[in-house]
Amino acid sequence: MISYYFNLFGVVMFAMSGAFAALDKNLYKDLFGISFTAFATAVGGGTLRDIILGAHPIAWVADNNYLVAITAGIILMVILRKQLHKIPRILLVFDSIGIAIYTIIGMEKALDLDVAPLAAVVMGLFTAVMGGVIRDTLINEIPQIFRKEIYATACIAGALVYLVLKYTTLPDIWSALISIVTIIGIRLAAVKFRWSLPKLEM
Amino acid sequence: MISYYFNLFGVVMFAMSGAFAALDKNLYKDLFGISFTAFATAVGGGTLRDIILGAHPIAWVADNNYLVAITAGIILMVILRKQLHKIPRILLVFDSIGIAIYTIIGMEKALDLDVAPLAAVVMGLFTAVMGGVIRDTLINEIPQIFRKEIYATACIAGALVYLVLKYTTLPDIWSALISIVTIIGIRLAAVKFRWSLPKLEM
Amino acid sequence: MISYYFNLFGVVMFAMSGAFAALDKNLYKDLFGISFTAFATAVGGGTLRDIILGAHPIAWVADNNYLVAITAGIILMVILRKQLHKIPRILLVFDSIGIAIYTIIGMEKALDLDVAPLAAVVMGLFTAVMGGVIRDTLINEIPQIFRKEIYATACIAGALVYLVLKYTTLPDIWSALISIVTIIGIRLAAVKFRWSLPKLEM
Numbered sequence: 001m002i003s004y005y006f007n008l009f010g011v012v013m014f015a016m017s018g019a020f021a022a023l024d025k026n027l028y029k030d031l032f033g034i035s036f037t038a039f040a041t042a043v044g045g046g047t048l049r050d051i052i053l054g055a056h057p058i059a060w061v062a063d064n065n066y067l068v069a070i071t072a073g074i075i076l077m078v079i080l081r082k083q084l085h086k087i088p089r090i091l092l093v094f095d096s097i098g099i100a101i102y103t104i105i106g107m108e109k110a111l112d113l114d115v116a117p118l119a120a121v122v123m124g125l126f127t128a129v130m131g132g133v134i135r136d137t138l139i140n141e142i143p144q145i146f147r148k149e150i151y152a153t154a155c156i157a158g159a160l161v162y163l164v165l166k167y168t169t170l171p172d173i174w175s176a177l178i179s180i181v182t183i184i185g186i187r188l189a190a191v192k193f194r195w196s197l198p199k200l201e202m
Numbered sequence: 203m204i205s206y207y208f209n210l211f212g213v214v215m216f217a218m219s220g221a222f223a224a225l226d227k228n229l230y231k232d233l234f235g236i237s238f239t240a241f242a243t244a245v246g247g248g249t250l251r252d253i254i255l256g257a258h259p260i261a262w263v264a265d266n267n268y269l270v271a272i273t274a275g276i277i278l279m280v281i282l283r284k285q286l287h288k289i290p291r292i293l294l295v296f297d298s299i300g301i302a303i304y305t306i307i308g309m310e311k312a313l314d315l316d317v318a319p320l321a322a323v324v325m326g327l328f329t330a331v332m333g334g335v336i337r338d339t340l341i342n343e344i345p346q347i348f349r350k351e352i353y354a355t356a357c358i359a360g361a362l363v364y365l366v367l368k369y370t371t372l373p374d375i376w377s378a379l380i381s382i383v384t385i386i387g388i389r390l391a392a393v394k395f396r397w398s399l400p401k402l403e404m
Numbered sequence: 405m406i407s408y409y410f411n412l413f414g415v416v417m418f419a420m421s422g423a424f425a426a427l428d429k430n431l432y433k434d435l436f437g438i439s440f441t442a443f444a445t446a447v448g449g450g451t452l453r454d455i456i457l458g459a460h461p462i463a464w465v466a467d468n469n470y471l472v473a474i475t476a477g478i479i480l481m482v483i484l485r486k487q488l489h490k491i492p493r494i495l496l497v498f499d500s501i502g503i504a505i506y507t508i509i510g511m512e513k514a515l516d517l518d519v520a521p522l523a524a525v526v527m528g529l530f531t532a533v534m535g536g537v538i539r540d541t542l543i544n545e546i547p548q549i550f551r552k553e554i555y556a557t558a559c560i561a562g563a564l565v566y567l568v569l570k571y572t573t574l575p576d577i578w579s580a581l582i583s584i585v586t587i588i589g590i591r592l593a594a595v596k597f598r599w600s601l602p603k604l605e606m
Contacts (some may be wrong), residue, residue, distance in 0.1 A: 030401050032355055064319065176229070269522040
């Protein structure tokens, strides 16, 4: 039940970040472009995860509340767009909370279905970042996960932490919280200190 | 049965519109590029819908007639390309009929599987427009649904009309026809009168 | 069992070719970009095939060895990148072997599930080329299958040969080998003699 509301909260955060990205680009400033981008960002990752896992029905297909939450996120962003545009760091925080929650929710779902442990890490990563990949591909940009490398790497690090903690006697809720804090911490530190992965020369 | 032939008719229309788009672009004028684009345009939307719904087997996988219909559409377009190139409005009409039929077919399929009503609207929209989105993404263009906003909005309007009429005592066939005419009407009027959604400033 | 190791061998080949493509482009030279591209190239086609067929669980989700094989391919390419960069023809040979094996593996899987014969050809093609399409779409390039037309056409030709041979009394292993040699032969000849499909004028 807590995980259900967590999930809806993540959906609102991602819908807002998707709508913000669309509003920020000239071509997408009409309401359909904004809504479609918000939708793809909010449910794209989880939908791809469930399709790969064969886990039907997919949450937003069976339950109207997801599309209502997305609509709420869009309306919130349209109303608050001028105020929020002035404080982009708040969106970074929301986005970081969003990918951290989605990584753990995605791993949990995969592990419940008894997938291979490494595949569960990939599923957590996909849940967190593939909404953004779909969004960026649609708007014809190099996906953010390729531009800001620590973005995905933070999710993978948190997912591996969660995988290790699952084998200890720690209660699941603590494993989840420690992993979420790990992801948020790495992400925010990477932005603040401009961390990036080393580049390989050919 | 009628819906089966309707569907195959839509497949031919969309295959022709996909082949036309490929022929119209320099890079795609060889037969493979044309065929692949026609294929993606014709079955992309329905395939994505069935994958999201978990509705297997997918029509064109189980039934050769779909790929035969696509091949027919490609051959027709290759033979008639010079004549049809001179009358683009005919293609607009075919395309509008295609998205209108696909919207209602997609919603019907979703509602049969007892999905949430709002998700059924999304499924109708996906069936109608995602073939074109895949096509445009593959050929590295901003998807048409973002450029001609009323394109998708017409499908959503028709889908909502259909959803409301389903709750009345009207026979389903009339609900379908009224919704299809609504979509075609909005689409053609939008092109003729250059309607577009209002843009939001940041 | 042989098919299992064949498959893992193909995964390593494709992971190497994906990692090479990423290393060859400026933007993707960090380890995450290389790994993600290698992963998408190696399993993208087979994953799309299994999703369309509804054939769960997908191999790499259920079996850690696939992700281990991809990791091995990435490490191999990172270590050998300077040596292999000097002999690009070797990569062409590996890639040609890869698409040939994947085409037949994909068709076999589809025919096992009793799909329509033409759909099995499409499934073989998808298994072979869609990993590359996803990769090229992600890095914002026109997919290779559209630029080097004989690439996909070779797979389709080999798939049709396999389909015909299945109706003869020839043992399956021979049908497979003849089809694989057909694909590799057409592909290498097309590169050597610069074959391409005729272009259609509008």
